[in-house]
Amino acid sequence: MTNRLMETSDFRLLIPEEIWLEQEDYDLAKQLSEIEGTEDKKWQAYINLLGMFALEKWLKENIYTQDIQRIIDRIDTYGYLQRKGFKFCLITQEDFLQEGMIVPRELIYNSDHTAHFYVAMEVLEEEEIAIIRGFISYDKLSQLSLPTIEDNNYWLFLDYLDPEPNHLLMTYKYLEPSTIILPQNIVNQVQENVQEAIINLSNWLEGMLEESWQNLEQLINTDAGLNFATRSLSEEKKVGKFIRLQMEFDEQIFVLLLTISPTAEDKLRIQVQLYPTNNQTYLSSEIKLRMYSKSGKLVKEVIAGKQDNYIQLPPFSASKDRQFKIEVNLNNASITETFRV
Known part of the structure; x- marks a missing residue:
């Protein structure tokens, strides 16, 4: 046997x-x-x-x-x-x-x-x-x-x-x-241990920007190789920030750009966009741009295709003191910013 x-x-x-x-x-x-x-x-x-x-x-x-x-x-x-x-x-x-x-x-x-x-x-x-x-x-x-x-x-x-x-x-x-x-468990554990910084958008209209946020003109003058397809109106304020996502083998950098302008109803009209850097023509496919309510409910989401120069959430108007979150997510890497009007 x-x-x-x-x-x-x-x-x-x-x-x-x-x-x-x-x-x-x-x-x-x-x-x-x-x-x-x-x-x-x-x-x-x-x-x-x-x-x-x-x-x-x-x-x-x-x-x-x-x-x-x-x-x-x-x-x-x-x-x-x-x-x-x-x-x-x-x-x-x-x-x-x-x-x-x-x-x-x-x-x-x-x-x-x-x-x-x-x-x-x-x-x-x-x-x-x-x-x-x-x-x-x-x-x-x-x-x-x-x-x-x-x-x-x-x-x-x-x-x-x-x-x-x-x-x-x-x-x-x-x-x-x-x-x-x-x-996701790891991300949640990290987020729970980090004190949330809230960005006040009303201050932007007065020219007061938080650290790491820059006017559109300052972003364009950097060596980041940006290709913006955007225009400014007189009352608009365009402010952006470099978003760094640490991937498995490398780091990918994007620009999160917010355009805000006051409305006749004493609100702010807000447009959120995401752009590539380093002279890249297109965003990484499947990158997600999300908006959450203060309570954490997913309100809007846009996912990049294979040949998107940029992606943007539908513009919206927000009353004073309204709070929301914007997340940039690619694979298992994400960055979240919290805003208040």
């Missing part, structure tokens, strides 16, 4: 966790996959939804709860399930013949898209079966040196995954969500 350790791939093939798909799963997946985009995107959304319904069914049967939330706003690429603070990201394919899967970069480095667990689901649509191929936690995934493929995405081999679904249940049962620290 020959003794040998069972290879991970052998173990996966011997005891796959199969979940049967039902007609109601197909009907709902067909309905929810009617999204904007190409037929390929709609089909991938359909497959992703079937994988989501299967994993949801499996979780409900094994953790004895019906309280699981679906998040499907990016379902043409991936989807999420959420339960008691834990977030499960599904990476679904029709087969795993290549023994791996594409992982979008944002799933690892963008705090808006990270999850506590990443679950590989195989959907055999005609056979009416979904199979859990394995899972990996964020802390382990983020430590891997994954090969980069097209569009700056990564290739994740199946051998990096834990093929035993029961280990996922045990981890969920005995760990708290805070045990697996996501990028």
Whole structure:
């Protein structure tokens, strides 16, 4: 008799966790996959939804709860399930013949898209079966040196995954969500320990600027290689600041520019824009410019495309003493400024 350790791939093939798909799963997946985009995107959304319904069914049967939330706003690429603070990201394919899967970069480095667990689901649509191929936690995934493929995405081999679904249940049962620290958790902890500086926009009209904020003319006269497409009216005040985002391998610098002017209703009209520096023609794609209310509610958001010279939030008017926040976010790096009229 020959003794040998069972290879991970052998173990996966011997005891796959199969979940049967039902007609109601197909009907709902067909309905929810009617999204904007190409037929390929709609089909991938359909497959992703079937994988989501299967994993949801499996979780409900094994953790004895019906309280699981679906998040499907990016379902043409991936989807999420959420339960008691834990977030499960599904990476679904029709087969795993290549023994791996594409992982979008944002799933690892963008705090808006990270999850506590990443679950590989195989959907055999005609056979009416979904199979859990394995899972990996964020802390382990983020430590891997994954090969980069097209569009700056990564290739994740199946051998990096834990093929035993029961280990996922045990981890969920005995760990708290805070045990697996996501990028957003780190940002929140830092922000909680930093005393918030509030910038008074009314002072700008009197020529009083906070440290690191400069008039438009001063910004143009720097050596930052700015390409502004802006014009000034007599009562407008244009003030900007260099925003430095520390990325994984380098630092990216942008200019946050605010244009303010008084209105007849004793309010301030405010325009917020974001520009590239260093003679760059375009902003980094996927960089986000966001506005939050004083309470932290997201009010407006603009995301840069591949060839945007700048991005801007819709102009708005604010009464005296109104407070709001502006955030610049790229991947897992962000800067927030707080303003008061």
